Amino acid sequence: MKTILNYQIQVLPKLNVTQIGWLLDHFDPAFVFYDWENATLKLCLGAVAECFPAASQRQNQFVTVEKWYQELKQQLKLKNSGPVPLVVGSFLFDPLQNKSATWSKLARGYFFLPQLTIYQTAEQTVAVSCASDSVTCQQQLLQLQQLLGSAVTTTESVGLINVTETQIAAWQRAVQTAITAIQTKQLEKVVLARMITAGLTTRLTAAEIWQRLAPIKQQNYQFLLKYREQIFISLTPEKLVEFQPEQIRLDALAGTIERGTQKEQTQLLGQQLLQSTKNRQEHQIVVSAITNRLTQLKLAVKHPTEPQILVTGSVQHLYTPITAKGKFDPLNILARLHPTPALGGQPQQAALEFIRKYEGWERGLFGGPTGWLDFAGKGKFVVAIRSALLDGQRAHLFAGAGIVAASDYHQETVETQNKMQPMLNLLKGKNKYE
Numbered sequence: 001m002k003t004i005l006n007y008q009i010q011v012l013p014k015l016n017v018t019q020i021g022w023l024l025d026h027f028d029p030a031f032v033f034y035d036w037e038n039a040t041l042k043l044c045l046g047a048v049a050e051c052f053p054a055a056s057q058r059q060n061q062f063v064t065v066e067k068w069y070q071e072l073k074q075q076l077k078l079k080n081s082g083p084v085p086l087v088v089g090s091f092l093f094d095p096l097q098n099k100s101a102t103w104s105k106l107a108r109g110y111f112f113l114p115q116l117t118i119y120q121t122a123e124q125t126v127a128v129s130c131a132s133d134s135v136t137c138q139q140q141l142l143q144l145q146q147l148l149g150s151a152v153t154t155t156e157s158v159g160l161i162n163v164t165e166t167q168i169a170a171w172q173r174a175v176q177t178a179i180t181a182i183q184t185k186q187l188e189k190v191v192l193a194r195m196i197t198a199g200l201t202t203r204l205t206a207a208e209i210w211q212r213l214a215p216i217k218q219q220n221y222q223f224l225l226k227y228r229e230q231i232f233i234s235l236t237p238e239k240l241v242e243f244q245p246e247q248i249r250l251d252a253l254a255g256t257i258e259r260g261t262q263k264e265q266t267q268l269l270g271q272q273l274l275q276s277t278k279n280r281q282e283h284q285i286v287v288s289a290i291t292n293r294l295t296q297l298k299l300a301v302k303h304p305t306e307p308q309i310l311v312t313g314s315v316q317h318l319y320t321p322i323t324a325k326g327k328f329d330p331l332n333i334l335a336r337l338h339p340t341p342a343l344g345g346q347p348q349q350a351a352l353e354f355i356r357k358y359e360g361w362e363r364g365l366f367g368g369p370t371g372w373l374d375f376a377g378k379g380k381f382v383v384a385i386r387s388a389l390l391d392g393q394r395a396h397l398f399a400g401a402g403i404v405a406a407s408d409y410h411q412e413t414v415e416t417q418n419k420m421q422p423m424l425n426l427l428k429g430k431n432k433y434e
């Protein structure tokens with residue numbers, strides 16, 4: 001007999017950061033996603049159903065989620081209006097990379113249909129409770145009310161110890177190898193990333209991490225995914241794709257320069273970035289690849305001819321907003337787009353093989369699409385860069401840089417350092433992010 005999934009909606013008072021943190025600590029799995037573009041927050045707690053996108057290497061991770069999502073869609077009795085349940089989670093960057101111990105619990109990627117989804121906008125906060133029967137839906141809403149009433153702040157003072165990067169010399173050699181491969185036309189571009197590992201004096205809870213992440217007001221998406229006590233967080237400026245009915249919006253983001261301490265200096269550096277041939281080339285490869293892939297799917301693609309500047313907390317980027325219209329299947333779009341040359345390279349397969357061979361560690365969820373998809377034609381996925389994996393008293397931080405023929409490994413090292421800085425500050429508990 002086919003299972004039926006019900007859901008119920010309840011309006012709530014606005015949640016504060018303490019309450020959000022409290023809920024994150026009380027549920028596993030838990031996911032929170034703050035979207036700076038429309039100032040909305042989605043808080044997803046407990047699982048009605050789960051999916052591990054890369055559980056089998058034989059099947060494409062997007063196909064696995066598509067099948068699971070379609071089954072859920074058939075089970076859901078969708079109402080005509082109001083908020084609806086979502087599926088949320090993270091795909092792996094590359095399921096074919098060699099496995100390491102780092103990503104233990106999250107090594108197959110992770111998606112779930114939440115028991116409770118809380119939508120918070122400037123105007124209202126609404127909870128959607130989902131379960132196989134209406135009594136459970138009610139109980140979940142009651143439990144939520146009780147937890148919200150008992151929320152207290154937890155603050156840990158954490159120190160960083162042993163910040164290590166065993167592979168820095170190897171990474172710089174890989175950058176040199178990439179430059180040679182590009183100069184000899186084996187590749188056009190490849191993105192190489194670094195991982196640093198830090199010991200923490202104490203284990204950080206999801207609540208504590210969210211209390212540090214949430215106040216960071218930059219043009220960044222913020223998310224936290226907790227699964228069996230492993231916590232993956234990101235402060236990413238890069239939207240991969242936003243799905244709206246018959247329209248998608250994307251970002252081409254590639255080409256980087258530092259930002260200044262003063263506004264004028266930042267603007268001057270921005271001008272320099274716009275005039276840099278190396279960065280323009282790095283950027284154009286991404287715009288062309290996205291445009292080609294979408295055109296092949298018979299979508300009508302539009303974008304400005306000149307890139308703009310996007311300023312984040314520690315660096316600034318060349319940025320081109322892209323829109324595409326037509327009929328599409330969201331998971332097929334994700335499968336075609338990921339990885340764009342902003343995270344993989346060009347040509348895509350040759351770049352992936354280069355990364356597998358030379359990067360020397362497992363990217364796991366770093367650089368993968370993370371986000372949500374509802375059952376009414378909407379969704380949004382960001383690229384999980386400027387991210388960190390917290391596992392007990394250990395933190396792994398990740399950041400990469402696009403390598404083209406004119407790259408210089410010293411500059412790419414500084415660039416990746418700058419990209420990691422906001423996450424390092426967060427772990428150190430520094431609060432000057434504005």
Ligand SMILES: C=C(O[C@H]1C=CC=C(C(=O)O)[C@@H]1O)C(=O)O
Pocket residue numbers: 191193238253254255256317341342343385386398399400401402403419
């Ligand atoms: C791969 C990362 O950044 C990408 C996104 C924007 C700019 C990039 C660059 O200029 O290299 C990268 O392609 C990262 O932050 O880990």
